[in-house]
Amino acid sequence: xxxxxxATVLYQLGPVPITQAVVTTWGIMAxxxxxxxxxxxxxxxxxxxxxxxxxxxxxxxxxxxRETTGAEPSPYRGFIGTLFVFILVANWSSLVPGLxxxxxxxxTAAALAILVFLSVIWFGVRAGGVGGYLKSFAxxxxxxxxxxxxxxxxxxxxxxxxxxxxxxxxxxxxxIVASLAGLLVPIPLMALDLLTGLVQAYIFxxxxxxxxxxxxxxxxxEPEPAPAQPSIKTSKxxx
Amino acid sequence: MEYLExxxxxxxxLAVAIGxxxxxxxxGRAVAAAMEAIARQxxxxxxxxxxLFVGLAMIETTAIYCLVIALLLLFxxxxxx
Numbered sequence: 001x002x003x004x005x006x007a008t009v010l011y012q013l014g015p016v017p018i019t020q021a022v023v024t025t026w027g028i029m030a031x032x033x034x035x036x037x038x039x040x041x042x043x044x045x046x047x048x049x050x051x052x053x054x055x056x057x058x059x060x061x062x063x064x065x066r067e068t069t070g071a072e073p074s075p076y077r078g079f080i081g082t083l084f085v086f087i088l089v090a091n092w093s094s095l096v097p098g099l100x101x102x103x104x105x106x107x108t109a110a111a112l113a114i115l116v117f118l119s120v121i122w123f124g125v126r127a128g129g130v131g132g133y134l135k136s137f138a139x140x141x142x143x144x145x146x147x148x149x150x151x152x153x154x155x156x157x158x159x160x161x162x163x164x165x166x167x168x169x170x171x172x173x174x175x176i177v178a179s180l181a182g183l184l185v186p187i188p189l190m191a192l193d194l195l196t197g198l199v200q201a202y203i204f205x206x207x208x209x210x211x212x213x214x215x216x217x218x219x220x221x222e223p224e225p226a227p228a229q230p231s232i233k234t235s236k237x238x239x
Numbered sequence: 240m241e242y243l244e245x246x247x248x249x250x251x252x253l254a255v256a257i258g259x260x261x262x263x264x265x266x267g268r269a270v271a272a273a274m275e276a277i278a279r280q281x282x283x284x285x286x287x288x289x290x291l292f293v294g295l296a297m298i299e300t301t302a303i304y305c306l307v308i309a310l311l312l313l314f315x316x317x318x319x320x
Contacts, residue, residue, distance in 0.1 A: 005311070
């Protein structure tokens with residue numbers, strides 16, 4: 001049995017080995033990009049059936065983002081939505097015979113986690129400036145700075161191991177059962193994998209969103225407490 | 240070095256076996272609490288189940304760590320290389 005930690009190298013591109021996971025990722029990227037281009041080509045005010053289905057997907061994403069963060073979804077829709085859709089398609093790509101999900105390989109999961117790490121910095125700096133982002137490390141009080149720095153790395157690492165471990169264990173178990181029992185036996189396990197893939201894509205996107213919005217919220221300048229008091233006074237006057 | 244191989248196989252099995260007990264108990268408790276909450280407040284079922292899924296995935300990560308350690312012991316053991 002092949003080690004699930006090793007990568008299958010398909011061919012060498014100069015000094016760079018191209019693994020199977022990378023090729024599958026390229027395929028998924030091409031399908032997603034071309035599909036998105038084709039689907040959004042003719043958008044109208046009176047939606048066709050195709051456009052209505054697309055709008056349903058985007059509206060669901062928006063509702064989830066709004067319910068998770070309470071913020072406006074527009075700055076996060078692109079990144080979080082792409083993360084979710086890509087991981088979902090990648091996890092479910094094991095349905096195509098002969099394909100292994102690229103998220104079951106170390107490098108893809110690590111790359112996605114690094115993307116989340118960088119995007120936390122990007123959104124944090126964009127919302128509060130460099131000072132605001134740095135201030136978010138001293139969030140409850142400055143004693144927590146070393147712990148917060150450590151946490152910003154470990155939480156991303158835990159996202160990486162979580163995605164990799166879940167998807168890889170599904171593929172691994174299906175492989176073991178197929179080699180022991182035969183052709184049709186792993187089908188219930190594959191159905192379970194579909195659920196796991198969906199949940200993991202959702203979790204990854206939600207966790208990325210939570211990390212980003214907590215950094216953004218902590219880096220923002222303090223809201224002045226002054227306007228709160230007059231409103232209480234006026235309400236007292238009214239009563 | 241047969242001793243090292245034997246030890247890593249046993250330890251891999253132990254890691255998965257012991258490491259799955261804790262998350263199993265924890266997930267049971269989490270689901271039980273969520274069921275109770277949904278039974279009390281069926282209108283909050285959406286929020287509760289969303290939080291439940293995120294929490295379950297967090298708990299499950301502990302077991303996944305054990306699995307990764309076991310696979311490291313079996314397939315990428317630095318002592319056996």
